[in-house]
Amino acid sequence: MTSSDYRKMLSQLKNNKVKAKKFLKHNKPKDRKYGRMTKKCRICGNTRGMISKYNIMLCRRCFRLAAKELGFKKYR
DSSP states (O other): OOHHHHHHHHHHTTTOHHHHHHHHHHHSOOOOSSSGGGOOOTTTOOOSSEEOGGGOOEEHHHHHHHHHHHTOOOOO
């Protein structure tokens, strides 16, 4: 279940507090402190292929698009 689906269902249960509380207990995504899901791309939100060196926090695809603006040069 994606986070957007979880929010849609929660908005439907907002009138019934007991059911909403039980729904959150079982379906809310965990708050991560470490691991792959803690680092997300600033532009697209992707968690794969992250470049976090120099606190860039971009995936490799977005980095290729923004590299010149950030001041990186391609030597080959």
